[in-house]
Amino acid sequence: MQWFRDLQIGRKLGLAFTAITLLALILGLFAMYELRNSQALVRNITTESMPA
Incomplete structure (x- = not known):
């Protein structure tokens, strides 16, 4: 490192x-x-996992 x-x-x-x-x-x-991945996961949960 001289x-x-x-x-x-x-x-x-x-x-x-x-x-x-x-x-x-x-x-x-x-x-x-990472935020884009989180957004996709949240969108997936709210549209497919939550009963309407």
């Missing part, structure tokens, strides 16, 4: 910002995927 220590502070901050942004993007996409 290459990381030799980086200027601006580049370190840029790498950290990029890493945080990518993690937030991945987490947001995962949350959207």
Whole structure:
């Protein structure tokens, strides 16, 4: 990790910002995927499982 220590502070901050942004993007996409699955399950329960 010597290459990381030799980086200027601006580049370190840029790498950290990029890493945080990518993690937030991945987490947001995962949350959207899970919410879409939950919505489909709830819709299925309310339309097929509940007696009318």
